[in-house]
Amino acid sequence: MDYKYIEQLLERYWECQTTLEEEAILRTFFRQEDVPASLLPYRQLFIEEDEMADEHLPEGFADRMLRLVDEKTSPLEGGSEEGYVCKARRMTVIHRLRPFYRAAGLIAIMLTIGNAAYQSFIDEDSEATPVAESVVDDSLQHITIGSPEQQSAKLDIQPADTLDAFTR
Amino acid sequence: MENISFRTTVLPLGDKLYRLALRITLNRAEAEDVVQDTLLKVWEHRNEWEQINNLEAFAIATCRNRALDVLKRAGRKTAPLDVVDNRQQTADNGQQSLEAREQLSLVRRLMDGLPEVQRAIMLMRDIEGQTYQEIAQVLDISETQVKVYLHRARTKVKKGLEIKD
Numbered sequence: 001m002d003y004k005y006i007e008q009l010l011e012r013y014w015e016c017q018t019t020l021e022e023e024a025i026l027r028t029f030f031r032q033e034d035v036p037a038s039l040l041p042y043r044q045l046f047i048e049e050d051e052m053a054d055e056h057l058p059e060g061f062a063d064r065m066l067r068l069v070d071e072k073t074s075p076l077e078g079g080s081e082e083g084y085v086c087k088a089r090r091m092t093v094i095h096r097l098r099p100f101y102r103a104a105g106l107i108a109i110m111l112t113i114g115n116a117a118y119q120s121f122i123d124e125d126s127e128a129t130p131v132a133e134s135v136v137d138d139s140l141q142h143i144t145i146g147s148p149e150q151q152s153a154k155l156d157i158q159p160a161d162t163l164d165a166f167t168r
Numbered sequence: 169m170e171n172i173s174f175r176t177t178v179l180p181l182g183d184k185l186y187r188l189a190l191r192i193t194l195n196r197a198e199a200e201d202v203v204q205d206t207l208l209k210v211w212e213h214r215n216e217w218e219q220i221n222n223l224e225a226f227a228i229a230t231c232r233n234r235a236l237d238v239l240k241r242a243g244r245k246t247a248p249l250d251v252v253d254n255r256q257q258t259a260d261n262g263q264q265s266l267e268a269r270e271q272l273s274l275v276r277r278l279m280d281g282l283p284e285v286q287r288a289i290m291l292m293r294d295i296e297g298q299t300y301q302e303i304a305q306v307l308d309i310s311e312t313q314v315k316v317y318l319h320r321a322r323t324k325v326k327k328g329l330e331i332k333d
Contacts, residue, residue, distance in 0.1 A: 014322050016315045020297055041329045048275040053295045057186045057203065062179055065204065069174055069211050 003036055010042065172217050178210050181224060184296055185231040191291045192235035194280060202238060206231040225305045232288060232306070278328040286321035289314055 006029050012018045013026055030046035185206055189199035210227050220226050279287060292298045292306070300311045
């Protein structure tokens with residue numbers, strides 16, 4: 001019989017690389033009497049672990065415990081453990097992360113609103129620019145009203161130059 | 169929604185707690201007292217059951233601490249006689265050979281000779297079939313640390329068995 005698989009499994013067991021299921025396979029294997037000599041030294045470990053798993057509290061412990069608990073239960077709670085049932089919710093990873101999802105959602109909404117507001121602000125700003133140019137033109141017109149030389153000079157000035165001159 | 173009651177949820181943990189306490193104290197009477205104290209403590213915390221993430225992990229951690237306190241108070245680290253005697257009886261009752269009985273004692277001696285944390289981890293993994301994650305939660309250490317301790321424990325037991333052989 002080929003014990004290569006068991007040997008490999010055992011090697012991985014010593015290295016703590018086996019799953020619980022694989023460890024159960026090893027346990028089942030070592031329960032049988034027919035174990036090759038090379039694996040015999042390890043048989044007793046699994047046999048003994050099985051025995052240790054079979055250790056139980058002495059009889060009557062549960063009843064004694066229930067009486068003790070009843071003694072420690074206040075009359076307001078019915079004076080007995082039987083009346084006390086806690087409704088606990090089992091928390092999965094998804095449940096635990098729920099607050100983070102909510103926070104992330106809130107941040108996403110805030111970012112969207114902020115971005116939209118900023119975008120509209122930018123748009124308003126770009127719409128305001130031609131108004132500013134017209135103001136520049138108007139102001140230049142006011143300036144040029146003064147003298148004929150200035151009026152003729154106005155004809156030579158291009159809008160781009162006027163803006164340049166104004167900013168200077 | 170899960171209903172937790174002392175009778176259906178907490179009390180059934182008794183045997184598991186007993187095995188842990190027994191491997192630490194190596195004394196049946198003391199282990200029983202430890203389990204009783206542990207279960208009473210869990211009951212005293214009944215108003216917090218809903219907030220406790222994992223009631224079983226809480227009970228196991230409490231049991232381990234109580235058992236270590238017992239050892240500390242008694243100022244001892246070695247196995248008292250009662251467990252050893254009991255092992256011999258078990259071996260006799262099982263009609264095993266002298267060699268098997270010797271090795272039976274050897275396996276327990278090897279396990280009981282491990283540092284407490286290694287022994288507890290080996291028990292939780294190999295006897296109770298707990299995952300690395302569950303053990304890490306009970307001992308409040310990382311899963312990697314659990315594997316390191318377990319590796320040390322198994323290596324020592326393996327070497328001990330090979331030397332005997």
